[in-house]
Amino acid sequence: MPETSPPADITGLSLAEIATLAAERRLPPVESWHPARCGDSEMRIARDGTWFHQGEPIRRPAMVRLFSTILRREADGGYVLVTPAEKLDITVEDAPFVAVELRAEGNGRDRRLAFRLNTGDLIVAGPQHRLRIETRDDGPHPYLHVRGGMEALLSRAVYYELADLMLEEGATPPGLWSDGAWFPLGGDA
Numbered sequence: 001m002p003e004t005s006p007p008a009d010i011t012g013l014s015l016a017e018i019a020t021l022a023a024e025r026r027l028p029p030v031e032s033w034h035p036a037r038c039g040d041s042e043m044r045i046a047r048d049g050t051w052f053h054q055g056e057p058i059r060r061p062a063m064v065r066l067f068s069t070i071l072r073r074e075a076d077g078g079y080v081l082v083t084p085a086e087k088l089d090i091t092v093e094d095a096p097f098v099a100v101e102l103r104a105e106g107n108g109r110d111r112r113l114a115f116r117l118n119t120g121d122l123i124v125a126g127p128q129h130r131l132r133i134e135t136r137d138d139g140p141h142p143y144l145h146v147r148g149g150m151e152a153l154l155s156r157a158v159y160y161e162l163a164d165l166m167l168e169e170g171a172t173p174p175g176l177w178s179d180g181a182w183f184p185l186g187g188d189a
Helices: 015-024 061-069 156-169
Strands: 037-045 051-053 071-073 079-082 086-092 097-105 112-117 122-124 131-136 139-147 150-154 175-178 181-184
Touching: 037 079, 051 061, 061 071, 097 156, 112 150, 112 156, 112 175, 139 156, 150 156, 156 175
Parallel strands: 037 086, 097 150
Antiparallel strands: 037 051, 071 079, 079 086, 097 112, 112 122, 131 139, 139 150, 175 181
16 A cells, blocks of 8 residues: 655645545555454554654654554454454553644634644544543543544644634633534533
């Protein structure tokens, strides 16, 4: 499967271009792969989105992008890297992805929010890609649904951008629209 480089940032793209790029991304059918051979990948995804193998960070972004395409969330909540030949457990400290950039267009019900992930994936928040905030003892944890039960933790900078948009919107209860879906973002939504 040929891999194209993800855009360095999304500031120069329209939301229509971002949505097209997101829709064109074809991923392997990991949900249909159920190999008998299982094991441990000796890999971990840290809370900040850094991928590690045997305790060392994976420094090649292309490798991280490749591994992210074969990542799957299991019914028990665990994560695996899966191919037709084998399935390997991977430790995920929080969420397997991190949203590192936000692009917004429009206002109110006409707003669209697009996110670039640390893996280069592009996601437009909407009915299939829900935003939510989980409140914990250490504060809010904002997430974006990516695929197959997997989420992206919004980086602090992206979360603050989202909060600014929410304050500008002034909705009660606090929240934002994106791609025709309403996201209450007051916590535990």
